[in-house]
Amino acid sequence: MAKKVVVIGAGVSGLISLKCCVDEGLEPTCFERTEDIGGLWRFKENVEDGRASIYKSVITNTSKEMSCFSDFPMPEDFPNFLHNSKLLEYFRIFAKKFDLLKYIQFQTTVLTVKKHPDFPSSGQWEVVTQSNGKEQSAVFDAVMVCSGHHIQPHIPLKSFPGIERFKGQYFHSRQYKHPIGFEGKRILVIGIGNSASDIASELSKNAAQVFISTRNGSWVMSRISEDGYPWDMVFHTRFKSMLRNILPRMILKWMMEQQINHWFNHENYGLEPKNKYLMKEPILNDDLPSRLLYGAIKVKSRVTELTETSAIFEDGTVEEDIDVIVFATGYTFSFPFLEEPLVKVEHNMVSLYKYMFPPHLEKSTLACMGLIQPLGSIFPTVELQARWATRVFKGLCSLPSEKAMMKDIIKRSEKRTDLFGESLSQILQTNYVDYLDELALEIGAKPDFIALLLKDPKLAIKLYFGPCNSYQYRLVGPGQWEGARSAILTQKQRILKPLKTRSVKPSSNLPTSFLLKILGLLVVFMAFFSQLH
Structure with missing residues (x-):
């Protein structure tokens, strides 16, 4: 041992x-x-x-x-x-x-x-x-x-013919620290991940113009989701994970596309992924769509060539007087x-x-x-x-x-x-x-939903329809924590605590999310009993 x-x-x-x-x-x-x-x-x-x-x-x-x-x-x-x-x-x-x-x-x-x-x-x-x-x-x-x-930064310079002639400044996003010194510049950000969109959005507030060059595009999500709750607390539930696993792929991807496009139409903004039916990690950025709407950022296709001062793109367009290139090309x-x-x-x-x-x-x-x-x-x-x-x-x-x-x-x-x-x-x-x-299954810490439904239905409903967070894996098995149940049941107050800095009279309306949970529970019961028969 x-x-x-x-x-x-x-x-x-x-x-x-x-x-x-x-x-x-x-x-x-x-x-x-x-x-x-x-x-x-x-x-x-x-x-x-x-x-x-x-x-x-x-x-x-x-x-x-x-x-x-x-x-x-x-x-x-x-x-x-x-x-x-x-x-x-x-x-x-x-x-x-x-x-x-x-x-x-x-x-x-x-x-x-x-x-x-x-x-x-x-x-x-x-x-x-x-x-x-x-x-x-x-x-x-x-x-x-x-x-x-x-x-270890990945900078594929061989994929950018003419980089040796480029007279401006270029560096990997790893080198970027803050927007000071980039005021009034024309900046090209290569890549469309979280770092690329963060850096482009930040630089665009004081730059003359920012361009984002992307090969394939990307879905963009906000950190804010239904009823203003954090996106991951809405997206990552066992119920939704189950649906994503059992629904036919085409239906699932169509549903996700509709949901993501509900915020803004990605095609109109030049961001729609080339292969939109791949479930690639979306960008989490609350500012990017606004910056595109302002014209402070423009989305461009893949760079095919660089000259001393300009960038030539796959669609034949050219952007002149580029001062800085940021390679947000991963690691x-x-x-x-x-x-x-x-x-x-x-x-x-x-x-x-x-x-x-x-x-x-x-x-x-x-x-x-x-x-x-x-x-x-x-x-x-x-x-x-x-x-x-x-x-x-x-x-x-x-x-x-x-x-x-x-x-x-x-x-x-x-x-x-x-x-x-x-x-x-x-x-x-x-x-x-x-x-x-x-x-969790490997260490015996995965909660048994059916057993929990019979023993502690209130907790079981929270586990299945609420956020799948780490506390769930301290309910049973080695490393069991006696505070896990309470942490699960009180997470809403920890979410709202930093937000409720002004007293507001609570609404008496029954939330739609609650009705959806009840409907979802009925679906689970029907599926469970149909398997028994």
Whole structure:
């Protein structure tokens, strides 16, 4: 059984991995190359090699109730979507509450992680680190890789003929920090992800003109959904997840298209995806449509050529006097400390069992945490990954054979391609609720809805029709938390608390959402009893 565990990185994945190790009675040591916790979410004015980088204005795309750790709700007065500094504050509170800092060795870089000579029998790893110019070596029973995948920028310059002639400034979005210095400029942003739309929207407030160049377009969603609630608390319910799984694909995609276009018609704004029937991750941006409406941003097709001062696009149009090009073109995976390519990307597929375990190891004592892109919050996802990984290390959970794992990896990749497409940006994409349930099932923490319906119908209805957040996975099984039921039933007051800063007389109208839940419950009952007969 593994006892000593090395955790590489003290970002979100590293912090929750530490807690899960402690919860399981393991002895963790975390190596963090910088001087503080927070990883990606700790803003710094300067870009540092080997460290994730964000711009100063970054706000979370997932709400606080859907992003908090399962036994540690965020404070009531925290806003529903958090500025990066506020999220970092939550991580500091979390680390202090569970006394995690004592396990972290700061300003310590992991140089190599390689198998111990007797790895086939022991499963141990030799880890070489460097701190203050001195190298040290230690042996660990297990490894949790928590260094993230937003470090190595992907800039496909070969795809932009003429870039060497361009006289203006160009850089990857990783370098962007704030709009100061870009006033009055004509700026071209290449890409259509969350960073691209955030940066374009922010720059457009003071730039002369901003252009967004996109190959395929994208759906755009607001953080605000039905009745003003956060989008993910409406979208990610077990009931809606069930519908998405059983409805014919064409009907489902038609319904989603109608829903997304209800905010604004994407075709009219030049944003409609080229293959709109792929369920690619939408952009979360509340400003972009307005900025397009103002004319401050213009959507352009793919860049085919650059000259000294202009950009030529696929449709033959030309934009002159471009001052700045921002490449919001994503990241590549990089784990330079691993001795051999344990994390392989071949045939547009990541060879990790359930996005975590290399299948070919004689002993399953290494896990990659957070190397995934769920259609939802990464934080509860990583937490369930860490809960499972630590139990695998202890021998309480076992993995199938290498052959079975490879079969699962291939099948999962085929399903992902069918749902999300073959783009490299979608290589880590997965369905949110399905994946959470899959991990919870491995550790025995998935709630039994039917049993709960008989025992605690009020809670069961909340579980099925309400937001599928992390508290649900603390109701049963190992790591059960006595506050889970209360957290589920009181989440609405934590959503409304930061909003209700002015007293308003409550309305007496019965909400439509309540009537829909009753109707949905009847459908579930009918489906359940029809299966019995």
